[in-house]
Structures are given as C-alpha cells and as structure tokens.
Amino acid sequence: MKCFLGVDDTDSHLGHCTTYLGYHLVKRLIGLGGKFSRYPRLVRLNPNVPFKTRGNAAVAVEFECGDSAEIFEEACALVEEYSDVSNGANSGLVLVDNPSQLPFFESIYRRALAEVVNKRGVINALKEKGTRIFALGNGMGVVGAAASIGFNGSLDHTYELLAYRRRERCGTPRVVDKDSVKRMDQETFPRTFNNYDYQRDRVLITPHGPDPVFLGIRGGSPQVLLEAFKRVEFSENLEGHMIYVSNQCTDAHLSHGLSLPLKAYSAGKIAGTVSGLTSGDGGHLYFELETGRGQVRCAVYEPAGDLRKVVRFLVPGDLIEVAGGVRRATSKHDATINVERIHVLSRTLQVNAKNPRCSGCGTRMKSEGTDKGFQCRACGRRASEKENTPVRRTLMEGVYLPSPRARRHLTMPLVRYGRETNGDSYSLVKGWFSASEPRLLRVPARSLL
Numbered sequence: 001m002k003c004f005l006g007v008d009d010t011d012s013h014l015g016h017c018t019t020y021l022g023y024h025l026v027k028r029l030i031g032l033g034g035k036f037s038r039y040p041r042l043v044r045l046n047p048n049v050p051f052k053t054r055g056n057a058a059v060a061v062e063f064e065c066g067d068s069a070e071i072f073e074e075a076c077a078l079v080e081e082y083s084d085v086s087n088g089a090n091s092g093l094v095l096v097d098n099p100s101q102l103p104f105f106e107s108i109y110r111r112a113l114a115e116v117v118n119k120r121g122v123i124n125a126l127k128e129k130g131t132r133i134f135a136l137g138n139g140m141g142v143v144g145a146a147a148s149i150g151f152n153g154s155l156d157h158t159y160e161l162l163a164y165r166r167r168e169r170c171g172t173p174r175v176v177d178k179d180s181v182k183r184m185d186q187e188t189f190p191r192t193f194n195n196y197d198y199q200r201d202r203v204l205i206t207p208h209g210p211d212p213v214f215l216g217i218r219g220g221s222p223q224v225l226l227e228a229f230k231r232v233e234f235s236e237n238l239e240g241h242m243i244y245v246s247n248q249c250t251d252a253h254l255s256h257g258l259s260l261p262l263k264a265y266s267a268g269k270i271a272g273t274v275s276g277l278t279s280g281d282g283g284h285l286y287f288e289l290e291t292g293r294g295q296v297r298c299a300v301y302e303p304a305g306d307l308r309k310v311v312r313f314l315v316p317g318d319l320i321e322v323a324g325g326v327r328r329a330t331s332k333h334d335a336t337i338n339v340e341r342i343h344v345l346s347r348t349l350q351v352n353a354k355n356p357r358c359s360g361c362g363t364r365m366k367s368e369g370t371d372k373g374f375q376c377r378a379c380g381r382r383a384s385e386k387e388n389t390p391v392r393r394t395l396m397e398g399v400y401l402p403s404p405r406a407r408r409h410l411t412m413p414l415v416r417y418g419r420e421t422n423g424d425s426y427s428l429v430k431g432w433f434s435a436s437e438p439r440l441l442r443v444p445a446r447s448l449l
Contacts, residue, residue, distance in 0.1 A: 001064065001065055001066065001097055001428065002062070002063075002064055002066060002097070002099055003062070003063055003064070003065055003068050003095060003097045004037065004060060004061075004062050004066050004095070004096040004097075004099075004102075004149045005025065005060065005061050005063075005071070005075055005093070005094070005095050005096075005149075005318060006058060006059070006060040006093070006094045006096075006144075006145035006146060006147070006148040006149040007021060007022065007025070007058065007059050007060075007079060007091070007093045007141070007145050007146040007148070008057075008058035008059070008091070008092050008141035008142075008143070008144025008147075008148060009053070009058075009089055009090045009091050009092060009137075009141030009144055010079060010083040010084065010089050010091045010141070011053050011054055011084055011139055011211065011417065012081055012084040012087035012088045012089050013053055013083065013087070013088070013209075013221075014087045014210065016082060016083065016084040016212075017211040017212055017213055018057055018058060018059050019042055019057060019059055019162055019213065019244065020211070020212045020213065021059065021079065021082040021107070022040055022042070022059035022061065022163055022242070022244070023042075023077060023162070023164055023240065024078055024082060024149075025059075025061055025075060025078055025243045026040055026061060026242060026433060027240075027435055028074055028075075028078060029061065029063055029065070029071065029074075030324055030433075032071065032074065033061060033065065033066065033371075034063040034064065034065045034071070035065075035116075036061075036062075036063050036064075036428065037062075037064075037427075037428065038062050038153065038245070038249070038425060038428070039159070039222070039243055039244060039245040039425055039426075039428065039432065040059060040060065040061045040151075040242065040244050041059065041061070041062075041148055041151055041152075041244060041245055041246065042057055042059060042160055042162075042244035042245070042246040042248065043057065043058045043059070043060060043109070043144075043148040043151045043246065043247055043403070044056060044057055044149065044246070044247055044248055044252075044253075044408075044409045044410045045057075045058060045112045045113060045144055045147055045253075045324065046112060046114055046115065046116070046253055046265070046266075046267055046325075047267070047408050047410060048265045048266070048267055048325030048326065048338075048369075049116055049265055050265060050402060051090075051140060053088070053089070053431075055409045056144075057409070058141075058144035058145060058147060058148035059148060059244075060145075060148035060149045060151065061293065061420075066095040068095060068132075070302075070368070071095065072095045072132050072134075075093055075095065075134075076134045079091050079093050079134060079138075080136070083136055085136045085137050088137070089136065089137055089141075090135075090136065090137030090138045090139060090140040090141050090145075091134075091135065091136040091137060091139075091141045091142065092133070092134070092135050092139055092141030092142030092143065093095070093133065093134040093141075093145055094126065094131060094132070094133050094142060094145040094146050094149060095131070095132040095133075096132075096149055096204065098129075101129060101131070102149070102150070102152075104125070104129070104150075105146055105147070105149040105150035106150040106152070107149040107150070107178070108122060108143070108146045108147045108150050109148070109149075109150030109151050111147075112143060112144065112147035113147075113222075113252055113253045113255075113256075113267070113391055114253055114255075114256045114266055114267045114392070115263070115265070115266050115267075116265050116266075117143045117147070118233065118368040119140050119143050120136075120138065122142060122146055123135075123139065123142055124141050126146065128140070131191035133145075134154060137278040139172065150248055150427060151320070153245055153423075153424050153425030154423060154424055155247065155250075155252070155422075155423070156218060156247070156250045156252070156420045156421055156422060157245050157246060157247060157250065157425060158218055158219065158245075158246055158247075158248050158249045158250065158252045158416075159218070159219055159220070159221060159222050159225055159243055159244065159245055159246065159422050159426075160216050160217065160218045160219075160225070160244050160246050160248060161216065161222075161225040161226065161228075161241055161242075161243050161244075162213055162215075162241060162242060162244065163214045163215050163216075163229070163238050163240070163377065164212050164213060164214060164238060164240055164241065164242075165212050165213070165214045165236065165237045165238060165239060166237065166238065166239045167212070167239075169236060170210055170211070170212050173209040173360055174206045174207075174208075174214055174215070174234075174236070175234060175235045175236060176203060176205075176206055176215065176232060176233065176234045176235075177232070177233035177234065178203055179222065180231060180232050180233040181195060181196055181203050181205060181252070182196055182231055183231060184228050184231035184232055187231065188219065188224055188227065188228045188231075188397065189226040189415070190220075190415040190416075191219050191220050191221065192217055192218060192219035192224060192225065192228050192402075193218060193219065193413045193415050193416070194218055194249070194404060194413060195217065195228075197403075197404045199305070199403055199404070199405075200405060202405075204404060204405075205217055205232070206438075212223040212239075214234070214236065214238055215232065215234075216348070217229055217232075218246075218248060218249060220419065220421065221426055222243045222426050222428075222429045222432055223426075223429055225235045225243060226243075226423045226429065226431050226432075229241070233365040237278070239436070240434045240435045240436055241433075241434050242432065242433050242434070243429075243432040243433070245425045245426075247410065248343055248409050248410060249408060249409075249411065249412050249413060249416055250410065250412055250416075250420070251323070251341070251411065251412040252410055253267045253268075253325075254268060254269050254323040254324070254340065254341065254410075255268075255269075255412050256268040256269070256295075257269060257270065258270040258296075258326070258337070260291065260293045260294050260296065261294075261335070262296060262326045262334075262335040262336075262337065262430060263326060263329065263335075264326055264327070264328035264335060265325065265326060266325070266326045267324065267326070268323065269321055269323035269341075270289070270291055270296065270321070270322060270323075270337070271291065271319070271320065271321040271345065272290050272291035272292065272296070272319075272320070273289070273290045273316075273317055273318065273319050273320075273348075274287055274288070274289060274290075274291035274315065274316050274317065274318045274320060275287075275288045275289065275290045275295065275316055276313050276316065276395075277286040277311065277314060277316075279438075280299075282301075282302050283308070284299060284300070284302055285299070285300045285308055285311045285312070286298065286299050286300075286303045286336075287311060287314065289320070289322060289337075296335075296337060297333065297334050297336045298322050298324075298335070298336065298337045298339050298392070299327070299336050299337065299338055299339065300339045301338070303402075303403075303406045304339075304402040304403065304404070304406045305344065305402055305403025305405065305406055306400070306402060306403045306404075307339065307399075307400060307401065307402040310342055310344075310395065310400040311342070311357065313393070313394050313395035314395065315348060315350060316348070317348030318344065318346070318347050318348050318395075319344075319345040319346045319347075319348075320342055320343060320344050320345055321342070321343040321345060322337055322339045322341070322342055322343075323339070323340055323343075324337045324338045324339045324340040324341065325337070325338050325340070325342040325344075326338070326363060327347075340354070340401075340402065340407075340408060340411060341399065341400070341401055341411070342399070342400045343398070343399045343400075344395060344396070344397045344398060344399075344400070345397065346397065347393050347395060347397065349390060349392060350388045350390070350391040351388040351389060351390055351391060352388070352391055353386040353387070353388050354386060354387050354389065355367060355374055355387070356374055356383040356385070356386060356387040357387065358376035358378070358379055359375065359381060360378075360379040360381055361378050361379050362374065363376060363377075363378055365377075365381075365382075365383055373385075374386075399414065399417065400414070401414060409418075430436055
C-alpha cells in the first residue's frame with residue numbers, strides 16, 4: 001500500500017526541528033518494513049505568515065507499507081515525542097493512503113505557498129475525505145502537513161542534505177572548518193549553492209540556534225551533496241544525515257501575481273513603473289509603483305544589502321517587476337510589499353538639459369528668460385530649446401536579489417536561473433540516509449567557527 005505522511009509545526013523558537021522529526025520518521029518506517037523509492041520532501045511554505053517559526057518548513061514522506069493504521073499510530077507517537085508544544089508548537093500530522101486524493105493536496109500546497117490558508121476549512125475537508133489527522137496545540141500544523149503532501153518532484157526542485165547533532169550537543173556551538181567550506185563551495189559550485197557569504201566572510205551551511213541541525217548543504221543532485229558533505233571538515237560526532245528533495249531555492253512562493261488591493265501576508269509579484277523614491281529610518285528605502293490598477297508601496301529594508309543599491313539607481317519611469325511578501329497596513333502606512341526580488345524590465349531615458357551651444361562660435365547661449373529662448377552674446381544667434389544629452393545609466397536590465405544573508409529559503413539564487421529542474425526527482429542513491437555518522441574529523445583550532 002502506498003502512503004503519504006505529512007507533518008508540520010513541531011518546532012519552536014527555542015528548539016526542535018520538523019526536519020529532524022522527518023529523519024526519525026524515516027528511521028522508524030524503515031524499521032517497520034516501509035519501502036522508499038523517492039526522497040522525503042522538505043517543503044517551505046509562505047514565509048510571510050505571522051505565526052510561523054523560523055523557516056516555515058513542513059515535511060512529507062512517500063513510502064510503501066502493509067498496515068497504514070499501525071504506521072499512523074507510530075507516527076503520532078513520534079510527533080508527541082519530538083514536538084515542542086510547551087513552547088508554542090502547534091503540530092499537525094496527516095496520513096493519506098488513497099493516491100487519488102492527491103490533486104486536493106496539490107491545491108492546498110499552491111495556496112499555502114502564497115496566502116494564509118484557513119485551518120478549520122482544511123480540517124473539515126480532510127475529515128470529509130476520511131483522512132487520518134492528528135493535532136497538538138491549536139492544530140495549525142495540519143495545514144502545512146497537508147500542503148507538504150501536495151508538493152511533488154515533477155515541479156522545479158532542489159535537494160538538501162541535512163546532518164543532525166546528537167541530543168546532548170544541541171545548544172552548544174557548531175564547529176566546522178571555514179576553509180574547508182570555502183574549498184567545498186569552489187569545487188562544487190554551481191552544482192551546490194548558498195554555502196558561503198563572501199561579503200561577510202561567514203559560513204552559511206550551519207544554523208545558529210539550539211535546534212538539532214548541524215549543517216545543511218543545498219544543490220542540484222543528491223550525489224553532489226554527498227560529495228560536498230565529504231569535503232566539509234568538522235569536530236563533532238553526529239547522529240546521522242538524510243537527503244530531502246525540496247522546493248527551496250525555486251521562487252515557488254513568488255510565481256503568483258499579486259492582486260489589488262494588496263492582501264496582508266500574501267506573496268507574489270507585480271509589475272509597474274517607479275513613481276517616487278524615499279528614504280526611511282535605519283537605512284530602509286521605499287518607492288511607489290504605478291501598476292495601472294493603482295499604486296502600491298514597496299520597501300527594501302537595510303538587511304537586504306545589494307538590493308538597496310539597486311533601488312538607489314532606480315528613477316521615476318523605470319518599468320520593473322517586484323516580487324515579495326505583503327506586510328499588513330497600519331495606522332501609519334498602507335499595505336507594503338517587502339521586496340525580495342527586482343526585475344528591471346526597461347529603463348527610462350535620463351537626460352541632462354543644458355543651454356544650447358551656438359552653431360557659429362560654439363559658446364553656450366544665455367537664457368533670455370522663462371519661455372523666451374536663448375541667445376549667443378557673441379554672435380547674436382538664437383535658439384528656442386535646451387540641449388538634451390542622454391545620461392548613461394549605471395543600472396542595467398535584469399534580475400536583482402538581496403545579499404545572501406538576507407535571502408529566504410525559497411529564494412532562487414541567480415545561478416539557478418535557466419537551470420530549473422522539471423520532471424521527476426532523482427532515484428535514491430546509496431548513502432541518502434544514515435542512522436549513524438561514524439566520521440569524526442579533528443580540525444585546526446585556528447579555523448574553528
């Protein structure tokens with residue numbers, strides 16, 4: 001029997017991790033005789049929802065089993081064990097053993113990428129279908145659990161290898177060799193990406209919180225992730241690792257068009273002409289976009305780094321497409337697009353207007369007054385209009401992103417443009433799952449992080 005199991009919202013800001021629960025789900029399912037032919041799914045959902053924890057990730061697994069009722073009970077026990085409900089987790093688990101229902105879950109996935117999905121409506125629909133569900137806290141995680149089942153490998157996808165710490169190490173500093181990460185990045189790029197921030201000279205593959213993830217490497221194939229993982233030197237005996245197929249780095253949440261008036265917490269894209277630019281406190285930049293259906297307010301905040309430089313080169317009349325999430329309106333300002341990507345479609349012509357040169361002697365003419373034209377003081381020749389010289393624009397047409405440190409999990413890096421993956425995901429490779437990590441590498445103290 002083919003089954004699909006989704007889970008979400010098991011972590012809190014103080015610890016735990018839904019992907020870690022996914023790791024233990026796979027481990028338990030293998031022990032119960034479950035058969036895997038496709039990678040577990042790490043599914044990022046709308047990053048703008050106000051009740052998310054960290055990266056808003058849900059997890060789904062697809063497997064063959066004998067008794068789905070037994071599997072469901074085992075999965076519920078694991079959710080109870082690995083959910084941080086006491087600190088705010090609102091866990092949800094969904095089990096589907098009827099593949100004909102998958103189109104329903106695909107529709108939930110598409111909605112959960114770009115809007116806030118009504119929890120009660122999803123739960124009622126699942127009950128009507130007879131779907132097995134389990135919830136802790138307020139049960140909001142049922143939405144993400146259902147949505148994760150709707151993501152499949154025929155859509156654009158990437159892969160991530162996640163290595164996990166032993167429980168006693170959680171909360172202690174992660175120690176990796178910085179130079180080995182740089183070498184790995186240089187040797188595997190562009191097959192892997194988002195490994196190192198060269199602007200800030202810091203490692204990107206290691207998180208900083210108390211969760212059990214030791215590191216995560218993202219790339220275009222499972223095999224290259226295993227190769228990259230072997231190149232990273234660290235000083236910790238890990239619990240194990242697992243490779244996920246994922247919608248990370250695909251811009252999946254920005255594929256929809258934003259409608260007007262802007263809906264709070266939605267995500268998508270909209271095109272228009274720049275009609276005004278202003279600066280705010282803290283280095284934040286704002287501009288208005290005339291869309292033809294009305295004006296929208298856009299913001300590029302100081303942490304966006306490179307994207308702020310792009311905004312400073314925009315001028316009124318430039319035609320651009322912005323993509324991002326909508327911050328709700330307040331008493332001080334209208335709903336605002338928090339810009340994650342700018343695509344400069346066309347640039348308006350800028351000119352420098354100067355008094356014309358005399359066609360006889362070449363000197364600059366003098367103005368005779370408002371709307372009275374110009375006259376050369378030496379030759380007496382006259383002209384009616386100023387001389388316009390085109391200004392060379394620094395900003396070029398194309399796609400622009402924030403600095404690496406400010407990108408969301410779903411943000412597609414420039415290196416993936418034109419390399420989107422359409423079609424089924426790769427078959428399982430040897431080493432995609434490891435329940436124990438025997439490698440313990442000692443690294444020089446000078447390069448510890």
